[in-house]
Amino acid sequence: MIFYDYFRSSAGYRVRIALNLKNIVAQRHAVSLINNANHHADYMALNPQGFVPLLIDGDGDDKFQLTQSMAIIEYLEERFPTPALLPRTIRERATARALALMLACDVHPLNNKRILDYLSEPLKLDKEAKAAWTNKWISDGLRAFEVQLSKLSVTAFCMGDAPGIADIFLIPQIASAQRFSVDVSAYPRCMAVYTEAMQHPAFDAAQPAKQTDAS
Amino acid sequence: MIFYDYFRSSAGYRVRIALNLKNIVAQRHAVSLINNANHHADYMALNPQGFVPLLIDGDGDDKFQLTQSMAIIEYLEERFPTPALLPRTIRERATARALALMLACDVHPLNNKRILDYLSEPLKLDKEAKAAWTNKWISDGLRAFEVQLSKLSVTAFCMGDAPGIADIFLIPQIASAQRFSVDVSAYPRCMAVYTEAMQHPAFDAAQPAKQTDAS
Numbered sequence: 001m002i003f004y005d006y007f008r009s010s011a012g013y014r015v016r017i018a019l020n021l022k023n024i025v026a027q028r029h030a031v032s033l034i035n036n037a038n039h040h041a042d043y044m045a046l047n048p049q050g051f052v053p054l055l056i057d058g059d060g061d062d063k064f065q066l067t068q069s070m071a072i073i074e075y076l077e078e079r080f081p082t083p084a085l086l087p088r089t090i091r092e093r094a095t096a097r098a099l100a101l102m103l104a105c106d107v108h109p110l111n112n113k114r115i116l117d118y119l120s121e122p123l124k125l126d127k128e129a130k131a132a133w134t135n136k137w138i139s140d141g142l143r144a145f146e147v148q149l150s151k152l153s154v155t156a157f158c159m160g161d162a163p164g165i166a167d168i169f170l171i172p173q174i175a176s177a178q179r180f181s182v183d184v185s186a187y188p189r190c191m192a193v194y195t196e197a198m199q200h201p202a203f204d205a206a207q208p209a210k211q212t213d214a215s
Numbered sequence: 216m217i218f219y220d221y222f223r224s225s226a227g228y229r230v231r232i233a234l235n236l237k238n239i240v241a242q243r244h245a246v247s248l249i250n251n252a253n254h255h256a257d258y259m260a261l262n263p264q265g266f267v268p269l270l271i272d273g274d275g276d277d278k279f280q281l282t283q284s285m286a287i288i289e290y291l292e293e294r295f296p297t298p299a300l301l302p303r304t305i306r307e308r309a310t311a312r313a314l315a316l317m318l319a320c321d322v323h324p325l326n327n328k329r330i331l332d333y334l335s336e337p338l339k340l341d342k343e344a345k346a347a348w349t350n351k352w353i354s355d356g357l358r359a360f361e362v363q364l365s366k367l368s369v370t371a372f373c374m375g376d377a378p379g380i381a382d383i384f385l386i387p388q389i390a391s392a393q394r395f396s397v398d399v400s401a402y403p404r405c406m407a408v409y410t411e412a413m414q415h416p417a418f419d420a421a422q423p424a425k426q427t428d429a430s
Contacts, residue, residue, distance in 0.1 A: 048358070048359040048362035048363060049317065049321065049355075049356075049359040051321075064306050064309075066309050066310070066313055067313050067317070068312070068313040068316040068317060068320070070285075070312065070316050070320070071309050071310075071312040071313035071316050072309075072313075074308075074309065074312055075305065075306075075308075075309035075312075078305045078308065078309075079305055090290065090293045090294055091279050091290075093289075093290075093293065094279075094281050094286050094287075094289065094290035094293075095281070095286075097283070097285065097286040097289055097290075098281055098282050098283040098286035098287075101283040101285050101286050101319075102264065102282070102283060104316075104319075104320055105283070105285070105319055105320050105323075105324050106264065106266075106324050108320075109320050109321050109324050109325060110324060110325065110330070115325070118348075118351070122347075123338070123340070123344070125338070129338070132337075133333075136333070140264075141264075143263070144263040144264040147263035148263060
């Protein structure tokens with residue numbers, strides 16, 4: 001299995017955690033978003049969105065290419081069911097997916113590199129206006145996530161004692177919030193899960209700073 | 216089953232199609248986003264994101280509330296497996312999810328009402344700059360979607376002869392593109408699927424203009 005990634009990508013971070021939790025050894029290829037390596041023709045041929053992560057499973061005639069972190073994690077879950085990243089009951093599975101999607105759809109895509117680049121050029125937003133933008137969408141998302149957590153029986157992780165898909169999406173989003181200097185003190189349930197996760201080897205080893213391409 | 220929706224919501228449109236395809240009769244409650252009904256305290260208590268769609272299944276002690284269109288559709292799929300909205304093989308399921316997520320994550324959230332409102336105020340973008348914004352992200356997304364479709368054996372629908380989750384996400388996105396006056400002629404595969412889907416009663420009945428709250 002081959003996995004294209006960039007150390008600072010939140011979406012890549014999610015897949016790194018999932019691979020670690022399932023003890024899947026994948027050959028990691030770093031694609032430098034800062035150097036625009038993701039827009040080279042050879043990479044665009046693999047992923048026409050020009051994004052990481054990208055997973056390649058099998059080779060030759062059996063080669064299968066897959067984009068989108070949520071689709072990759074659902075694929076890993078179906079292909080390697082144990083340990084499970086989704087809960088057992090239909091309702092709990094739905095709740096876990098909804099938590100992940102709150103961040104995957106309504107927070108992260110608003111603050112990734114292509115959007116921040118567009119805010120600079122052509123929109124010519126200054127540093128403060130860009131900070132207000134990232135702060136607004138991250139804070140709105142984490143506030144709603146915190147409310148949803150308050151309705152659940154969160155123990156160590158979002159959905160109970162074991163880490164799962166909601167945690168896989170939350171932890172990179174908290175790391176991103178901290179990088180953007182968003183005040184995370186208003187989200188104590190989220191931060192308790194973050195603190196717990198950072199003690200877990202699968203999350204710890206997936207951290208951006210611990211990747212070979214980290215700078 | 217109760218379903219909170221707004222006729223012009225692309226995410227609501229997806230769930231309407233899914234409910235129709237599975238012949239599930241849900242009681243539809245219209246929430247006017249244009250009147251900010253989604254930000255009233257009683258609705259925010261149901262969905263702290265203040266978004267539609269929201270699904271409520273069961274009642275009393277058995278009541279289950281679920282947000283996020285993708286999570287709702289996966290829930291409907293697990294709860295009412297026939298007719299299936301996801302393909303049978305693990306790889307095809309992953310491909311279908313990735314197509315849906317390309318639009319769910321990287322196109323739609325950039326162009327919904329809260330973002331367009333923010334572009335107006337505080338960012339004070341004029342009509343042309345807002346049109347350039349929506350055109351950019353919709354075009355980038357549909358271009359990549361078109362490339363991915365070119366790698367598949369598209370017949371009537373994205374993944375074959377029967378409609379499924381990729382079509383459920385594509386059709387509302389095409390409708391949104393047309394509403395924003397995006398030139399869709401560069402995406403003939405997407406448009407062929409759109410034309411096919413519009414002949415299908417489940418998609419036809421889910422159209423924004425055919426909802427009771429359409430104005």
